[in-house]
Amino acid sequence: MKKVYVILLLTAGLLLKGCYNYNDINRMLFPTALLIDVDDEGNYIVSLEIFHAYRSNQDNTEQGQRILYQRQGRTFLDAISDFELIGAHPFNYTQNKVIIFTEKAAEVGLEGVIDYLHRHQEFLLRPYVMVYYGEPEKLLNVPLKQNEYLGLYLFDLLDRPLSRLTIEHRKLYELLNNRRMGINAALLTAIKMDEGHLEDKVRKDGAAVFHNDKLVGKLDVEDMVAIAxxxxxxxxxxxxxxxxxxxxxxxxxxxxxxxxxxxxxxxxxxxxxxxxxxxxxxxxxxxxxxxxxxxxxxxxxxxxxxxxxxxxxxxxxxxxxxxxxxxxxxxxxxxxxxxxxxxxxxxxxxxxxxxxxxxxxxxxxxxxxx
Missing domain, CATH: 3.30.300.210 (Nutrient germinant receptor protein C, domain 3)
Incomplete structure (x- = not known):
């Protein structure tokens, strides 16, 4: 009987895996926001907002820094795969909070991108999906005092209950479910830069209308009453x-x-x-x-x-x-x-x-x- 207990104990010890320690985290790059754009020639431009942890040599404490990466490719897969060539550490997408399509990328279509994210082993199905109307560089470089990280800021912006009439903010798994219902029409949260009010901010701006995975229109803020x-x-x-x-x-x-x-x-x-x-x-x-x-x-x-x-x-x-x-x-x-x-x-x-x-x-x- 003792042999059985010993074997079970050894087996359990081999199967159990602990959480990341700080050394593991310091050797990983954690994207918090994924932004997808398409240029005039049809090439995909993918930008990542990265959280990178490191140990400070000055006070021997754990620190975090925000890094922006950007790659270009003929397809979305080409662009996102190219990050592995420039990252000093592996990319871990389990902490990604938002997936942002520019207006141009949304007009080209979501199908190939959404299918890849669905099949990818590390991408979770919980990030919010939205459409950004404006210049990508402005969004990536906006100085947000409420949160240094754009991905975390947008997640909080969409995750909190509102006192305004609006659409239901969709996460990736909800978008995937919606594609199988009816005739594949969907509404995604639209965002834009809010400039000229003391400080630049990011705000919600109605909803983007999709049909067969392509952007076909936009609901203004005034339309939120009816749709809600x-x-x-x-x-x-x-x-x-x-x-x-x-x-x-x-x-x-x-x-x-x-x-x-x-x-x-x-x-x-x-x-x-x-x-x-x-x-x-x-x-x-x-x-x-x-x-x-x-x-x-x-x-x-x-x-x-x-x-x-x-x-x-x-x-x-x-x-x-x-x-x-x-x-x-x-x-x-x-x-x-x-x-x-x-x-x-x-x-x-x-x-x-x-x-x-x-x-x-x-x-x-x-x-x-x-």
Whole structure:
């Protein structure tokens, strides 16, 4: 029996592997951000933001430094493989936080890049994927005081809950799943440089629209209201509605709760996408004095319903005309009618939307007066 225990103990000792010590870490390069661009001749330009740890000879402590690497190749594989020729240490991609496509690279297409990242043994499926509108050099060299590393800054920017209406920020595994749903249309977070406000920053700027893995359009910040309500992704946020007695003044409403119930109906060759949006708001501010009597409350509720309906119909009809299903209508239809084949459901679908807007009390404040 002792021999069995000894054999098991030796086997366990051989199988167990410890964590990296500082010597191991110092001999590795850890990318935190991957930026992919394409030049005018179709060559891929891949940039890496690297965290490199080293032991300081002055005070004998562990230090970290930010390094930027860039390589070019005929394909994405050629470019990223070329890093091994210039790195003094092996590259470890397990700490990569974001994958950034430039506008040009997104227009060329994601397919080859995404497939390679999916198959690569070290690349994780958790990094956020986004599209950058602007010059790559400005993004890589922006001085960020909140975090020295662009990859960590962008990860925090997308990972925290927001009080604004926006799309759901997608990670790599979510993008891979989305490619198998409907007719392969996707929305990715768009970012750009925010210049001229004391210090340069990086900000979110709507969403990039993809069809068959290629960039085909962009949703502005104003479109976030419609896409968030229709996709049932509203958690918090604000909407502006016209003041009941003026078309030039507005009331700001804070959303405290919302849910969207979606159903789809197929009748006589026609498809009806039916959505019921239930939203509760409170008044956040007003450009004119308010007396919240029953008539005023009903008027504000009605204006809120009209604003949401108009925004949803306008966005739906725009992408119905383009034949791009950013609302996953095809997937909703297939789940309910798996035996009926329609090539692109959104092209024949009609949107029927009902908004139930309930204006709640704003703590104990009943009037907004100057």
């Amino acid at each position: 309500f229709m996709n049932d992704k509203v958690r918090r946020g604000y909407i502006d509605v016209p003041y009941p007695e003026s078309t030039e003044k507005f009331i700001s409403l804070e959303i405290v709760k919302s849910n969207t119930i979606t159903d789809i109906l197929y009748e006589e060759g026609k498809v009806y996408l039916r959505q019921t949006i239930n939203v509760k708001t409170v008044i956040a501010g007003s450009e004119e004095p308010l007396i919240l009597d029953e008539a005023m409350v009903k008027a504000i509720q009605g204006n809120g319903e009209v604003v949401i309906q108009e925004k949803c119909h306008r966005l739906f009809n725009a992408y119905k005309k383009k034949g791009i299903d950013i609302f996953q209508v095809q997937e909703i239809f297939k789940r309910k009618y798996p035996r009926i084949d329609i090539d692109n459901v959104i092209e024949v679908a009609e949107l029927e939307i009902q908004v139930n807007h309930h204006l709640q009390g704003s703590t104990n404040i009943l009037d907004f007066k100057r």
